[in-house]
Amino acid sequence: MKLKQLYIPLATSRPAQDSQADVKHLRNGSANKLSLRDRAFHDWYRFVLSFPPHLVRHYLEEFGLDDRHVVLDPFCGTGTTLVEAKINRVRAIGVEANPFAHFASSVKVDWSIRPDLLSAYAKSVADLASSTLKAQGIDDDRPLGGNAKDIPLRTLNDEMLNLLLTDSLSPLALHKTLVLLDCLRKRENKPFYRHGLLALANALVFKISNLHFGPEVGVGKLKGNVPVISSWLSETEKIAEDLRCVKGESYPDSSVHLGDSREIGRIIPKNTVDAVITSPPYPNEKDYTRMTRLESVILGFIKSKEDLRNTKKKLVRSNTRGVYKGDDDDKWIAGHRAIHSVADAIEKRRVELGKDSGFERLYPKVTKLYFGGMARHLADLRTVLRRGAHLAYVVGDQASYLRVMIRTGQLLTDIAQSLGYEPVRLDLFRTRFATSTKEQLREEVVILRWKGNWGKP
Numbered sequence: 001m002k003l004k005q006l007y008i009p010l011a012t013s014r015p016a017q018d019s020q021a022d023v024k025h026l027r028n029g030s031a032n033k034l035s036l037r038d039r040a041f042h043d044w045y046r047f048v049l050s051f052p053p054h055l056v057r058h059y060l061e062e063f064g065l066d067d068r069h070v071v072l073d074p075f076c077g078t079g080t081t082l083v084e085a086k087i088n089r090v091r092a093i094g095v096e097a098n099p100f101a102h103f104a105s106s107v108k109v110d111w112s113i114r115p116d117l118l119s120a121y122a123k124s125v126a127d128l129a130s131s132t133l134k135a136q137g138i139d140d141d142r143p144l145g146g147n148a149k150d151i152p153l154r155t156l157n158d159e160m161l162n163l164l165l166t167d168s169l170s171p172l173a174l175h176k177t178l179v180l181l182d183c184l185r186k187r188e189n190k191p192f193y194r195h196g197l198l199a200l201a202n203a204l205v206f207k208i209s210n211l212h213f214g215p216e217v218g219v220g221k222l223k224g225n226v227p228v229i230s231s232w233l234s235e236t237e238k239i240a241e242d243l244r245c246v247k248g249e250s251y252p253d254s255s256v257h258l259g260d261s262r263e264i265g266r267i268i269p270k271n272t273v274d275a276v277i278t279s280p281p282y283p284n285e286k287d288y289t290r291m292t293r294l295e296s297v298i299l300g301f302i303k304s305k306e307d308l309r310n311t312k313k314k315l316v317r318s319n320t321r322g323v324y325k326g327d328d329d330d331k332w333i334a335g336h337r338a339i340h341s342v343a344d345a346i347e348k349r350r351v352e353l354g355k356d357s358g359f360e361r362l363y364p365k366v367t368k369l370y371f372g373g374m375a376r377h378l379a380d381l382r383t384v385l386r387r388g389a390h391l392a393y394v395v396g397d398q399a400s401y402l403r404v405m406i407r408t409g410q411l412l413t414d415i416a417q418s419l420g421y422e423p424v425r426l427d428l429f430r431t432r433f434a435t436s437t438k439e440q441l442r443e444e445v446v447i448l449r450w451k452g453n454w455g456k457p
Contacts, residue, residue, distance in 0.1 A: 040242045041087070041111075044195075044235075045104045045202045047078040048213045048291060051279045051394050055429065055445070056084040059277050063390040065090045067252060069274040072384070074261040074377065075316075079105030081277045082254050086111075091252040095259050095267055097314035098289065100201070100296040102258045107198045109254035113191050115243035121192040122199075122236040126229050129183040133176060133229075140176060140229045154178045156297070159304055163297050165290075167219045169209050176228040177204060177298060199235035201295040207231040209294055217290050260314040262329070262376045268384040276381070279394035281318035283370040283406055285359075288315070289322075316377065317369035320362040329372035332379070336371070338414060342406055343367045349402040363401040375415045382420065382450065391421070391448040394429060397441040409444035422449040 038053040065071055067089050073081035076094030078101050085092035086109050096102040133140055137151055144151070153175040155161065169177070177200070184196050205211060208228055212220035259267045261280070281288055289296070289311060296302040302311065312322040317329065333339050343364035350360055395408040413423045427445040 040245065041083045041108055042080065043202075044108050044239055044242070045078055045198050045205075046080075047101065047104075048217075049288075050077060050080050051429075053080055053084045055394065056081050056277055057088065059275075059390075059392045059445075060085060060088050060090060063275045063392075065275055067091070070272055071275045071277055072268065072273045073278045074264055074276065074381065075278045075280045076105050076256065077101050077279070079108045079256070082109050082256065085277075086251050086254050089252055092254045093268060093273070094254070094256040095261050095264060096256065097258070097260055098292060098296075098311060099258060100292045100299070100301040102256055103194070103301065104198055104201065106256040107194045109256065110194070111243060111246055111251060113195060113243065115240040115247065118192045118195060118240045118243070119237060121187065121190055122196060122233055122240075125180070125183050125187060125196065126233050128186070129176075129180045129229050132179050132183065138172075138176065141227050143225045144172070160297050163302065163305070163308060164294060165211070165217070165219055167222060168211055168294050169204075169298075170223060170226070173208050173223065173226055173228060174298075177208065180228055180232060181299070195239050196232075196236055197299060199239055200232050201299060203228070203231040203235045204295055204298060207235075211294060213291075216286070217293075262316065262373055263380060264377065265380045265383040270383050271386050273384045274386055274389055276385075276389065276391040276393075278392070280374060280377075281316055281370075282396045282398055283318050283367055283408060284398045284400035285319050285321075286400075287319050287321045316373035317366055320359040320366050323362055323366050323369065327369055329376055330365070330368035332372040332375035333368060333415065336375075336411075336415065336418070339368060339371045339411055342404065342411075346401045346404045349404055353402060355402065360402075367401065367406065371411060371415060374412060375419070378416055378419050378421070385450040387450065387452040389450040391446075391450065392427075393446040393448070394443065395446060396432070396443040399439070399441065405439065407442075409442065409446050412446050413448075416446070416448050420450075420453040422451050422453075423447075424449055 035052075035054065042053055060071070065085075065088075070091045070093060071081065071085050072093045072095075073079075074095045076082055076096045077098075079094060082092040082094045082105055092109070094105050096105060130140060138144065153171050155171065155174060155178075156164075180200065184193065184200065187193060208223075208226050208231055210219050210222050212218055257267045289308060293302070302308050309324075313324060315322055317323055317327060346367060347364040350363060393412060395412060397408055398406045409426050413426065417423050424447040427447060429443045429445055431440040431442055433440060
């Protein structure tokens with residue numbers, strides 16, 4: 001199998017056993033960034049771990065997709081594949097288990113509303129929110145006066161607050177956000193409501209909150225009296241401006257389904273998909289629901305621990321905080337020796353290091369559950385693919401479990417081949433240096449083809 005570099009500009013193919021020295025020149029800084037030309041529609045709300053539009057565009061072109069075809073993203077997140085396919089006039093279908101991410105994707109591909117009416121709608125909501133706050137003695141754009149302690153601030157119930165990172169949002173910012181949200185909901189029957197709600201999510205995360213994003217989501221410097229209404233208005237106007245650019249043009253409809261990608265055959269009709277371009281979760285200790293926790297809770301997509309648990313149960317098991325009694329996806333990789341060897345190496349390392357916490361004991365189990373879940377997904381996916389369908393899976397090597405290297409791309413390729421898929425190649429998208437192992441971690445694109453040859457069930 002060949003490995004092809006996919007940084008910009010694209011390089012020629014080279015063998016998969018490239019040394020670390022050979023890949024040092026990869027432009028990793030630009031490979032995963034959103035370029036200025038790609039900001040329209042994509043940055044209405046973008047999951048911080050999203051892969052870039054230019055990567056999707058590359059495979060749309062390589063696979064020869066046009067208005068005659070359907071592309072599927074079974075782990076669509078916040079819609080990078082769906083938006084880029086729509087821009088390029090390719091019909092797209094998405095499946096996502098996270099309710100807020102599903103909402104964001106569905107809004108980002110809804111270009112049917114009139115931009116001028118959206119702007120007018122936003123102005124009326126902003127005026128109502130401003131007048132409501134001023135009646136309470138709060139000016140959204142100015143610091144509170146000496147009577148600040150006398151103003152009763154709204155908050156969430158204890159269960160919802162406990163779902164959030166401590167100090168992720170200051171009390172005053174939360175109060176003003178809840179007031180604005182109430183004003184939005186008074187116009188919930190309007191066609192612009194969903195776009196206004198997504199604009200609030202984006203403003204909340206990147207302008208209003210105290211969150212910062214590195215390898216993990218965390219709390220940064222606490223903000224003072226940050227403006228909420230004007231922050232939201234600027235986000236709604238960004239949406240309106242993008243819609244003005246496509247007014248009068250014709251683009252295909254896109255659909256987004258809330259569901260479990262391991263049961264794709266229950267969601268998508270049989271023999272309807274020409275290509276798959278997606279990025280599933282990576283096998284690591286990253287709880288992906290934390291990345292969208294603030295907006296999910298504030299906007300009411302997750303209201304309790306039970307809601308959160310139900311969401312996690314529909315995800316491929318990729319971290320120990322998402323493992324539950326009765327999980328048995330590992331049975332799908334019972335015959336894959338390489339995966340069991342990785343799990344055994346993790347357990348051996350755990351014993352050697354004397355690591356004995358409940359989560360650490362789950363490392364081998366979650367590794368097998370992850371690859372078992374992906375095997376289950378790929379097996380069910382076969383029913384919806386047309387013969388000759390092309391597939392691109394963006395995945396990454398991991399060493400989160402006690403520094404034992406997991407070569408995700410190669411292992412997924414082996415699983416796919418056992419299920420009747422034709423391995424085409426591994427494309428090297430970028431590399432990341434792992435400080436724990438002092439090795440280059442590859443982010444690769446697994447390229448497969450479905451020829452209609454059914455392998456092991």
